[in-house]
Amino acid sequence: MGGKSFELVGRISPLEHTDTTFALFQPTTNTRDAQIESRTGISASATKITSLRELLDLGEDIEIIGIDEFHMFAPGDVYVIRELMKRGVKFIISALDLDYRGEMFPSICELLRLSPTELVYKKAACTRCRHFTAGHTQMLLGDQPVTTGLSQVLVDDGSYVYAPRCLACFVWPDR
Numbered sequence: 729m730g731g732k733s734f735e736l737v738g739r740i741s742p743l744e745h746t747d748t749t750f751a752l753f754q755p756t757t758n759t760r761d762a763q764i765e766s767r768t769g770i771s772a773s774a775t776k777i778t779s780l781r782e783l784l785d786l787g788e789d790i791e792i793i794g795i796d797e798f799h800m801f802a803p804g805d806v807y808v809i810r811e812l813m814k815r816g817v818k819f820i821i822s823a824l825d826l827d828y829r830g831e832m833f834p835s836i837c838e839l840l841r842l843s844p845t846e847l848v849y850k851k852a853a854c855t856r857c858r859h860f861t862a863g864h865t866q867m868l869l870g871d872q873p874v875t876t877g878l879s880q881v882l883v884d885d886g887s888y889v890y891a892p893r894c895l896a897c898f899v900w901p902d903r
């Protein structure tokens with residue numbers, strides 16, 4: 729789990745000791761355990777959902793919604809966040825912003841249009857230079873960056889590896 733998810737859990741977990749009604753969600757496509765655990769051992773249970781539209785079925789009393797791996801949700805469903813924000817629901821969202829082509833995920837573009845009050849950038853350790861400044865994801869085949877053919881949908885048969893890379897080490901794919 730990356731630093732971004734730790735940040736999410738670090739903000740959600742303390743709510744268990746308050747009267748705030750909250751819930752934590754992650755996409756079903758996430759293969760990790762439903763339990764998101766923070767570095768300090770604090771954990772929070774995440775409900776897996778396939779669509780953001782499922783959030784519309786939550787009770788009226790929900791105050792804070794945490795969402796992990798937001799970039800994996802369909803951009804066409806981000807209107808749900810807007811609608812719930814109008815009802816006064818607050819969101820704490822964790823996501824990657826850039827895909828392996830260095831392009832912003834469409835669902836993140838939609839999310840930023842809602843003008844979030846706070847943005848926290850968490851970096852990862854670059855697997856090449858080992859500096860803690862990685863914000864990009866390099867697609868690798870063997871240990872070589874894949875830079876061609878990324879405009880087509882590649883079949884992910886498990887032969888590709890995704891590695892965190894800093895701006896200096898990231899090899900930009902052909903456009």
Ligand SMILES: [Zn+2]
Binds near residue numbers: 854855859893895896
């Ligand atoms: Zn690097």
